Amino acid sequence: MTVEDCVAFAASIGANGIEILPEQNIATFPNVSDAEVGAWQEMVARHGCELTCYDMFLDTKLRRDHVMSDDEQVESIRRDLVLCNRLGIRNMRVLVFVRPDILARCVPYAEELDVHMGVEVHAPWHIEHAWILRTVEEADRLGTRHLGLLPDMGIFMKHYPPVWRARFEREGACPEIAQFIVDQHEAKIMAEYTIYExxxxxxxxxxxxxxxETLRHSPYSNPKRIRDYIPYFRHIQAKFYEMTPDARDPSLAYDEVIPELIAGGWDGYLSSEYEGNRWVQDVEAVDSREQVRRQHVMFERLLGETGRETA
Known part of the structure; x- marks a missing residue:
């Protein structure tokens, strides 16, 4: 599929918000011409869509000659904020390891360009993790609406993903020990205890x-706490690993999280992020489109809208 094929498919299932990763999606990044910016805007508009979020990267330790200085990090983020603004996007996903004090230095640029910098709350972190709260504290200290959080729904893993278990069993895990690990996750036993056992x-x-060891990256945050942090985010990455034929997620607590978002009055995009492909591609052809379609049927049901047929 070309990028436009992906956009067209999203539009066909009613998903008209398109998240973009410029370092991967735009060949000339970071030197993107006005013509290329215009071409992107025209392409999504052709399909009745809009660009909703810009995924930035900050490879601070990948420079061949040195680690990026604080000033270089700020300049890299400013560069992304400028391109985000040029593309007409008002939300930028910030990787979780970017230091809050670096982001604080970028707030004046974000405010000038009207771009919200959302630090991705990604497993194994969670919304009330001390590192994440440092960003909240910086936003409060500065009194800004342009710095906050961007939750990844992988932090709401209520049940161990069946596709994970199946892959490990295919690779040699015996069913009895696999069941023990699943039971430990279900009981929310600390990961290190289970690994030792x-x-x-x-x-x-x-x-x-x-x-x-996957339990280290499988937190189950309390869905009821998300409502308290709604003022700090503008976009959500809707991680998932598998959708059943009846359009249900067997692992992540969407049926608890989305009602909390509705009750909190949140109005924004949930951007599908299917990561189950890597767990099944050893035994079957991956059908990402069908998986994403099912997730949006689930969204419609949870939003109280008239859903499409599940199969």
């Missing part, structure tokens, strides 16, 4: 230990 007490093989 599997590696030492159960003498798990390397695959079983790797499965246990």
């Amino acid at each position: 599997v590696a030492v007490k159960l003498k798990g093989n390397p695959t079983e230990v790797r499965m246990a």
